[in-house]
Amino acid sequence: MVTVKTLKPYYIKAEKDVVRVILAYQYFSVLIHKQVYQFIPVEAKEIRLSRKTRKVVNTADRFAFQHGKDVVYMTLAELISLPDFQMQLNTIVEPYYRNEQTASKKEKKDDTSLIIQELERQNIMRMIDKALDEYDEEAFNDLVKQL
Template sequence: MMLTVKMMKPFYTLQEGHELKLVFAYQYFSVMKGEEIYHFIPVESNEIRINLKTKQVENLTDIFVFQRGTRIFRIPLFQLLQVSDLIEHLRSISQFYVDQIQADEEEQAMNDEIMNLEMQNLYRLIDKALLEGDRDLFMQLTNQLKTEEAAQ
């Protein structure tokens, strides 16, 4: 059985740290099975959880239910991923969030490196003040060092 995602619009998305939840409701998710369209019904599971760091779907064993008239079929999420193009739709929805996590991590790494360089410079200035015997500058710089270390 091959399925094609006809429409997939999360009712809402929620990002909590590195996890993205895509929550679905009636009429927001449908698949083509053969020539027939089946609409998602939130009878069992209604969300897909994606780890934005690993880009992996986390709730693979959750059961999704689709209906056409009186006909219903149930399918575990892992199987739905195998027999449909769902992964492409998930990728397009989650890419913004993945990019945002990566940008935040890069910014944090850059900020950490800048802080490290500033601390190294402060230590060099303290050493210079010691070598030159400048007690006032030494006291000022060590107080600044204490403030910087407390801020971290």
């Protein structure tokens, strides 16, 4: 039976499309048949998650774990199948997804605000045209001030 004992990132790098969780020696260990195996960065040393889909991208990467002279290799797909691994990983990267969602909502709000401003400007321009057609100098002057 395999369980995750410790999963702490050495550091996390949030890029535009992926969140990279970089692992180091003392920060990641698993229990295999009641023996603690420490992560060693022999092959893979990072977990990449898509910010869009929230799924692990590099599932084929192999991670090495050592207990004394015994070294065990596990693919990231095998690790993902462990419920405690998935839970701890989600806890680690959740703030980076929230930041992405918050930024996305803010951009949408900014875009909406720009669209509304442009529509208001176009409406004022139409009202200016109408004031010119009707020879309404007072309305024309008021509308020009609003631009």
